[in-house]
Amino acid sequence: MSNRRFICAVLLSGLCGLPAGLLAAGKCERLVATGNPQSPPYLWRDPLHPDLLQGASADLLQHLGRELGVEIAVLDSGTWTTAQDEVRNGRMDLLLDTPLTLPQLEQLDYVHPPAWSVDTLVWVRREHALVYNDWSSLRGYKGADVRHAAGTAEFAAFAKDNLTIETLPSLSKALQALALGQHDYVLAPRDAGQLALVRLGLTEQLQALPTAVMSQSLFLGLSHNSACNEPWLRGQLAKKMTELLASGVPATVLQANLARWQAQQAPAVDAPSQ
Structure with missing residues (x-):
């Protein structure tokens, strides 16, 4: 045991x-x-x-x-x-x-x-041109989120029909892939995302956009x-x-x-x- x-x-x-x-x-x-x-x-x-x-x-x-x-x-x-x-x-x-x-x-x-x-934010590369105003702003971009991350049923339904989002096993992997240009954005909670950026040494490359995608x-x-x-x-x-x-x-x-x-x-x- x-x-x-x-x-x-x-x-x-x-x-x-x-x-x-x-x-x-x-x-x-x-x-x-x-x-x-x-x-x-x-x-x-x-x-x-x-x-x-x-x-x-x-x-x-x-x-x-x-x-x-x-x-x-x-x-x-x-x-x-x-x-x-x-x-x-x-x-x-x-x-x-x-x-x-x-x-x-x-x-x-x-x-x-x-x-x-908990607010979920859009994390992007600092030079990326994506401007987030609402869920529709993510159309046409390739995104990533994290398995078991908090999310609302309403956003999940919208994303299924309108967005391209890959689910990855960890936030670290998602942010590293973002820094390498493999995705246009990552959806992640505010505090967890900031901690991960510091841990990975990516604070100069990545940033969170100010408007929350959802709050749960x-x-x-x-x-x-x-x-x-x-x-x-x-x-x-x-x-x-x-x-x-x-x-x-x-x-x-x-x-x-x-x-x-x-x-x-x-x-x-x-x-x-x-």
Whole structure:
């Protein structure tokens, strides 16, 4: 059994050992969360504890846990797809940074308000003539995006019928391909894109255009199959999330994790040669 599975099993066995009356009273003492391990500054693998995730979303969740008096472990499930499966089937309780979709409403209770609002921008080479005003501005250009990147259903429908966009496995690969002229633009979130440019040494070659292509809310989701999914917990998560947002905690942890991610990276690699 991997360390990740062992940690999860220990936490869940402890959860299952709690008296039924305690759970029913809304006093669940342990929760297990997961999310996309490749989405800095919100979540990424802890280099010192590879079975755990760190980032702004993990820190925000720990704030919630302390407010509620609930222990929360944020574990790495391996991929975004696996993370969603682990929460849907109840092996983990909470899914971090998930967009609200109709299919997932049948499997998750979404904690309102959303934890984050993420803008997706158009990234181009600095000498490129593309001017972005609306979705139609991208017609006739060759674009790229990233697998599992956040996106709205409305934009996906428009892109399918009107745009040429290649989906690549990582943001680094997409931006490197853009710098080499293999694409005209890349669609990527504002913060993640800027971090990647710094990491790759491409800040002089690439830039983001100012107008957002879309803005998407990302929520904390509680599994319908979680043993801890009780009215008390749902209500308290919503209450405490509202209080944290009003107090400015998300902005503070986001800035701290932007700095943390950059500090953990190796020196920037050379930019791709032209």
